[in-house]
Amino acid sequence: MSSKTEEYLALAQRTANGLTRYWESWTDYLTTASRLYKYPFADQLMIYAQRPDATACADYDIWNNRMNRYVRRGSKGIALLDESSGYPRLHYVFDVSDTGVRRNSRDPERWEMNDDLFKPVSEMLTAEYGISHERLSQ
Known part of the structure; x- marks a missing residue:
């Protein structure tokens, strides 16, 4: 395993340990995770550790091919740990703020409560959890 992968594994462990230490850390993480709800916990954790202000992340090919956006030169990717091959390795995603628009570019769709x-x-x-609308903001 490369030292870079080990470094990111350690970052994930430190971040996970720190989340439960203070409630502010947990709520900050939840804010980040709420914007990245399609990612699994481990990826949300890594994005939070490296770029807590991220709003919409995707890999290089998705930005270029599917969204018709380009990743700006010099942008630093967000390392995610991929253990699907039986051992940890890194792959990178970029936040929408790392991208630029082209003609016919698509903006990511972000879910918002309106x-x-x-x-x-x-x-x-109410049906699933018994939470009434009066307590929704809590």
Whole structure:
């Protein structure tokens, strides 16, 4: 295993240990994770550790090919640990702030809670978790 991979494994461990130490750390992590809800916990943790302000992350090929955006020269990727091959290795994603637009570029779709969604989300939370809409902000 390369020393760089070991370094990122240690970063993941330190970050995970620090999340539960203070409630502010946990809520900061949850804020980051809420923007990156399609990523698994381990990837959310690594993104939070390296770039807590990230809003929409994808790998280089997705930005270039699917979104028709380019990754700016000199942008530092966010290292994620991939253990699917049986041993840890790194792959990188970039935040939308690391990209530039071209003609016909697509912007990432970000889910946001708005007035139109308040009622269906509130009803789902009530049905699933027993949370009333009066307590939604809590």
